[in-house]
Amino acid sequence: MIRLMIVDDHAIVRMGLKQIFTQTPDIEVVAEMPNGSLALDYLRENTVDLVLLDLTMPGVSGHTLVSRLHARFPRIRILVLTMHEEPQIVQLVLKAGASGYLSKDSEPEFLLQAIYKVIAGGRFIDPKLAEQMVFDMSGHESSSSYNHLTEREIEIMRMFADGMSGSDIASQLSISQKTVSTHKVNIMEKMGFTSIAELVRYAIDHGLVT
Secondary structure (H helix, E strand, C coil): CEEEEEECCCHHHHHHHHHHHHCCCCEEEEEEECCHHHHHHHHHHCCCCEEEECCCCCCCCHHHHHHHHHHHCCCCEEEEEECCCCHHHHHHHHHHCCCEEEECCCCHHHHHHHHHHHHCCCCEECHHHHHHHHHHHHCCCCCCHHHHCCHHHHHHHHHHHCCCCHHHHHHHHCCCHHHHHHHHHHHHHHHCCCCHHHHHHHHHHCCCCC
16 A cells, blocks of 8 residues: 655645545555645654655745655655646756656646656656656757756746736745845846846746746
8 A cells, every 4th residue: 555645735636636546546645735844744753655746835845845855754755746847847856856757737647657656666757748858958959048047946937927026926935035035136147137027028938937
């Protein structure tokens, strides 16, 4: 029996995932958490085989959360299930200790396939993302200069491009406005932007926002 914990801040997503697993007799959802801090607290007292993890949540999240989980509980397998499909984020998360990476657009059978593979000690990358990563590495795709931003910086750049204010972003990510401002400065310097308008245009041109 695979003991699984779901970590996602959207209740409806957790409910949908649990519904999938009720039809899978060898997978048991033993816990569900809305954020990374509660997940870490739970694992200090309890054991699971696999953490099914979203990347974007309030508080500690993303590759930082993956890194902490892997460092503190190295025997637990980590499978990321997220909407982020940027190859550089996939690479960051796998390097941080995740065993698999799957898009939320994937079919349920891919999710189950990924779970079984990582539990068996293997690694799984969403086939669509794996193909994109191969093209990026071979230089057949246009290289995006945002690949040297951190995952958090990319996330905040997307939020600014979506029209969110610094205070909105701070509230959404449970960080201070000062931290948001620091990230903004770093983004502008790394990317060579001189205005938010340039940031927005770049994000739209590179498919970071719709």
